[in-house]
Amino acid sequence: MNSKSKYFIVSVLTFLVIACSSGFNLFSDSDDMQLGTQFSEELKKNVNDYPVYQNSKLKDYINTRIFQHILKSPEVKKRNTYNYQLEIIDNDTTKNAFAVPGGYVYVYTGLLKYLNSEAALAGVLAHEIGHVERRHSTRRITSAYGISMVLGLALGDNPNQMVELAANLFTGLTLLANSRSDEDEADEFAVNALVSSRYYPGSVKFFFEKMKADKLIEEGGNGISTFLSTHPDPIQRIEVANQRMKSMGYGIKHFTDTGDGIYNNEYKKYILTKLR
Helix, strand or coil: CHHHHHHHHHHHHCCCCCCHCCCCCCCCHHHHHHHHHHHHHHHHHHHCCCCCCCCCCHHHHHHHHHHHHHHHCCCCCCCCCCCCEEECCCCCCCEEEHHHCCCEEEEEHHHHHHCCCCHHHHHHHHHHHHHHCCHHHHHHHHHHHHHHHHHHHHHCCCHHHHHHHHHHCCCCCCCCCCCCHHHHHHHHHHHHHHHCCCCCHHHHHHHHHHEEEEECCCCCCEEEEEHHHHHHCHHHHHHHHHHHHHHCCCCCCCCCCCCCCCCCCHHHHHHHCCCC
């Protein structure tokens, strides 16, 4: 190997080291879609732990009325690139939602039963779409797995790597590692995406406000550890959402409010009463 070749390799490796430690993403959009598809297959194989909710009318309502409505926002740049899909997991004890690369968004029935307005659900879904649009999962994988994995994936040296990564996402290796900056970025995306929707843009905070009112999260970061592991700093996120509303000229609304942009009655009639 001549000196020029060695210099080129050292330069590439140096770039990759810096890139992997600075939020750079070596996955392509097609990689994101493939990873999301593999994750979906993993979930289907674990139907006992992640049973799919079978009420198709309820799912269709949420998908058409809220999810697809948000996807029409100009902020969603990859709606024609990714395979955006909404799925409901039949688990009443889990108040959560999550997204994986390529447009797959999952929401638990426990969360649906806990919320009290369409705006609150829209805030959650817009936040999860933000994770997909900003490609947070594959950015974290790039950083976590290092140069050898991402180079092998980019060069196609290991065709089974996507299956392995999807399995790791499924078991929570990277799925539960949302950073504060990732969560703030997804919150900001949600606010901007909801501006062009029928829903109050600050509704991204409604879930946390309800949990705070129910004393499930407290000042100083105390609360339920499993939830906080995936949603850092909920109290601060409420405050930041309020600041964003003020800077954008919106009034400050609370999760208990009614009126324009909230849709409490619709949520009760078309979602809460339909959940068995």
